Amino acid sequence: MDQAVNWLVENQEAILLFAGKFVIALAIVVGGFVLSGILTKSMKKRLDKSKIDNAVVSFMAGIIRTIIIIASLLMALSHVGVQTTSFIAILGAAGLAVGLALQGSLSNFASGVLIMIYRPFKSGDYVDAGGIAGTVERIELFITVLKTPDNKIVMVPNSRITGNEITNFSQEPIRRVDMVIGVSYDADLKKTKEVLMEVISSDERMLQDPAPRVSVNALNDSSVDFIVRPWVKSEDYWPMYWDSMERIKNALDANGIGIPYPQMDVHLHHPEGQVSELRIANPEKLEQK
Template identity: 45%
Template sequence: MLDQLPPVIRDQLDVLLPQIVEGGVNLVIAISILILGFWFAGRCRTWMIQALDRVPAFDDMLKNFFGTLVRYLILIFTILAVLAKFGVQTASLIAVLGAAGLAVGLAIQGTLSNVAAGVMLLIFRPFRTGHYVEAGGIAGTVKALTLFTTELATPDNTQIIVPNSDVWGKPITNFSFHPIRRIEIIIGISYGDDIGKAMQIIRGVLEADERCLADPEPFIGVASLGDSSVNITTRVWTQTANFWPLRFDMTRRIKEAFDQGGITIPFPVRTIYTAKAE
């Protein structure tokens, strides 16, 4: 059938067909490299995390970071390999990318600041996965740290993604950093009640709960004289994990112990005087 074509067309086909076949083969190989590269990058991330899981006391936050870093590096090499398959000179491409890096960096300086902040967070480690922190004006439990963002979960299990630059650029409050924390409760009693008896009742409540630490020693003292109550401050140390459960239980038990001991907690009373009509 090709013999029936004009000689000029046959000559052009003789030149183009090998190029088309070669281009088609290169396209299939490039797509295969791309698919295998993405698959291999994901597998390497999983393998890296699994390998780091075998290292004792290795932080989960670092595991995810290094796993993600390996994935991105493999993806970069995959893209370069695909471009090389189409005849693109990767060396010159890298040089061009390097020359354009400054302009691109200025254009995406916000994104780069998130990467830089993520690296600083990994170096100085102000928090770890599982810590309850307030960062970037948002409080929550740290779930993950990536190159660009920090993932937090609020107490009601709502996911919040915070840019790393906001986390690093603002004060970070880590409520889980120290093994013990101090609970402070202020309770007012009536002026007519026995202050010493009230303080003894509070001390009995503290001593009855093993979650209250004896060292540092608890503190119970009169904080102030209010408009309608004598305000007693109670300070007790406990394990960080017990902070909120003990605070809730202690508030309830002190109130119940006051009721049994005849100690009253005053509440605002308003007296209204009405004038008699003449």
């Protein structure tokens, strides 16, 4: 007992110095927890106002909180005299190893965060993302789930989506229907244009503003191609397209306007100098045979 008392008396200054450092270290840790709580709450409020997905907000807030707490613990240990260099080296090596092992997953995660922050699409949109076309079912941190028109569920890695072009067909309220109609060179172009315009104008789904357009687009080998471009609401795009194609075919037939097959003219030269002409319809099918 006397030895313990003597030791305390002899080391009184060192004990008081260590106690002071310990109190300061404890204050650093407590301050780190308090600061992390304040910063995460503030960040959540700011991100909530920007309408970022709640999963991303919570995850980012958790990362910030963890970083602040780890930093405060390292500062506290360093203040009481513990060498933290080895701890930092271990954490760095562990982080590098985990990063290399989960390189693909981390890439998908980072892409998922970007998708949720910038929101190029949302649930319910019809998109072409990562080469897959479908309706967005849900957006997760690592994958985006799409439902294709034939009712298949496709889980697309987020890195594949952000690494390619994203086409959102649902973001704008209206779309232009693009159709190309080929008619015979013998057809009356003015009459053909009137027939095509009448077909699309009679459909109540067509919008008057922007105005529709029917024009000659190309003079191909065996046909004169018209572009037919009415504007419709986005949800009416495919119904308008399919119905218009059928009605255009019937209207052209009713007005005697032909839709030609691909064809080529072959001229045969005989030794006597006579020239014979042979017309081959649909040469693609002839080559296949």
